[in-house]
Amino acid sequence: MxxxxxxxxxxxxxxxxxxxxxxxxxxxxxxxxxxxxxxxxxxxxxxxxxxxxxxxxxxxxxxxxxxxxxxxxxxxxxxxxxxxxxxxxxxxxxxxxxxxxxxxxxxxxxxxxxxxxxxxxxxxxxxxxxxxxxxxxxxxxxxxxxxxxxxxxxxxxxxxxxxxxxxxxxxxxxxxxxxxxxxxxPVEAKLSFGKQLTVLKKPQLWLTIATACLFLASLYSVYSYFAEYLQVVTGMSGKVVSIMLILFGASGIIGNIRAATYLSRNMLKTTILYPFVLGIIYLFVYYMGSYTIPMIIIILLWGAVFTGGLIVSQTCLTSEASEAPEFANSLFVSFANLGVTIGTTSGGWFLSQIGVHSIIWSGIVFLLLGLSCIVVKIKFFDSNKRSQVSNEVHQ
The missing domain is CATH 1.20.1250.20 (MFS general substrate transporter like domains)
Known part of the structure; x- marks a missing residue:
């Protein structure tokens, strides 16, 4: 349709x-x-x-x-x-x-x-x-x-x-x-509950679920304390932080559209590159966070990359359960919320135990774990995708 x-x-x-x-x-x-x-x-x-x-x-x-x-x-x-x-x-x-x-x-x-x-x-x-x-x-x-x-x-x-x-x-x-x-x-071909639940038997789906959950944890372990970071590390006032939030959101809309375009061209390559790009942004935030002008530029890039993580996670998860798309989307929503909870809790621990500047490392840890899940999935379950990645590396 x-x-x-x-x-x-x-x-x-x-x-x-x-x-x-x-x-x-x-x-x-x-x-x-x-x-x-x-x-x-x-x-x-x-x-x-x-x-x-x-x-x-x-x-x-x-x-x-x-x-x-x-x-x-x-x-x-x-x-x-x-x-x-x-x-x-x-x-x-x-x-x-x-x-x-x-x-x-x-x-x-x-x-x-x-x-x-x-x-x-x-x-x-x-x-x-x-x-x-x-x-x-x-x-x-x-x-x-x-x-x-x-x-x-x-x-x-x-x-x-x-x-x-x-x-x-x-x-x-x-x-x-x-x-x-x-x-x-109308639902053209109604699937039984059992038919939809069978997608949970796929180990590659669970690896993708873990990846999505870890990506969301990475995003929110840092973003949840965005305002606190800008006030303490960058030294911005409350009003300026509010403007930065709006700037972050505006760039996020553009990033959302660009990520969708990249996914439509090459989903695998976009998924693999995403944690590297976000990791670079996090390192810039960590090392340049105390400088106002550079931080404003970083926020523009950060917002765009942040929202890209949402659609990257959703697209990868639903592609592994295309026979039950609505159930797959519900899994994304549930595990995304779990990722938000885990990330917020972890970021809060880093903040209280080591300091607000350290929350960046919480995000990087989750990124590395998510990337590990992608590597395991490609190595053990996606032989055709492994060949695709190899060809792209040699091009």
Whole structure:
């Protein structure tokens, strides 16, 4: 099924932005939530960690459960739930009620992503699928990087309720776009649960899952403490750091598109080169981090490479389970969240035990582990790809 409608992927991407903003945007208003409900900031932080935990645990199972339903109806249903949940969150009478309104849509978060990636990939010829998925990833990039400062600004300028209603409006607009621009998406060949689960028997899939998880851990072991690093090491003020976050996100959008293009040309070569490129960026951050002007240039490059890691990980994982694309995408979403948790924890340990400057080495360690998984996979399971790499080296 190839779509001729120009707004197909953009409508889906807007939904990705709305859902991602629902997950991460709340980070920018945690102090206001703590003040409003008279709780500690760490207690308010449970609204974020519990959301991610539900995604990591239930993602694949929820996707399997809904895998036989019309994809368009699934996308619409998920956005309806997210819209209503954000409206209820805006007027939650207590912290406990807010927690419930937050956690209920979390069960459907990975379902939307899984269906969105699969629908985007199937809407174009196979050789263009990475580019189509890259457009959807743009919504994820904007939601992850710009959602926090945007939501924080709205919360500061208006109110806590308006900040939640912002996410509700975005999800509602995306819902309308999907209703108008996306044709019906029936499941042409429904796979049984057992058939989809058989992909888990492939050892090369688990190596790819490990690679994706380690790449995400590398990204977030450093990025989670981005603001702290710039303030302590580079000596930037809070306002300048906010500008750097926006700059990081803007370059990330461009990097997302470029990574999709490279993947469509040569997925294997792009995947192998990625950890080397990110590793070089990390070394620049470590050795040039105390210089403001060089650091601004590095941030532009860092943002572009950062978002490239998301689509590289997703494309590699789904390519190993092409017979069950939605289930494979749900595995990516779940293990990506696990990678974020591992990376954030590791980076926090490096920061507290050795110092903020040392978090770069946490990222490099995970990169090396991810690269090792790629090498093992190619050596033992991809003899044809090994020949491909050999030919590319000699060219």
């Amino acid at each position: 190839y779509s001729n409608k120009p707004f197909f992927t953009y409508a889906i991407a807007l939904g990705v932005f709305g859902i991602t903003n629902t997950e991460f945007g709340i980070v920018g208003i945690l102090p206001k939530i703590a003040e409003h409900f008279q709780i500690s900031v760490s207690q308010a932080g449970m609204l974020v960690s519990m959301f991610a935990l539900i995604i990591a645990i239930f993602g694949p199972f929820m996707t399997l459960l809904l895998s036989g339903f019309n994809r368009k109806r699934v996308l619409i249903s998920v956005l309806i739930v997210f819209t209503i949940a954000n409206v209820f969150s805006a007027f939650a009478p207590s912290y406990e009620a807010l927690m419930i309104f937050r956690l209920l849509p979390a069960f459907l978060h990975p379902v939307y992503f899984s269906v969105a990636f699969a629908a985007a990939a199937s809407s174009v010829p196979k050789e263009q699928s990475a580019i189509a998925v890259g457009k959807v990833f743009t919504g994820l990039t904007i939601g992850m990087v710009l959602g926090v400062p945007i939501t924080a600004f709205i919360g500061d300028q208006f109110s806590l309720a308006i900040a939640f209603l912002f996410s509700a409006v975005i999800n509602a607009i995306a819902l309308l776009g999907i209703v108008i621009f996306i044709p019906t998406l």
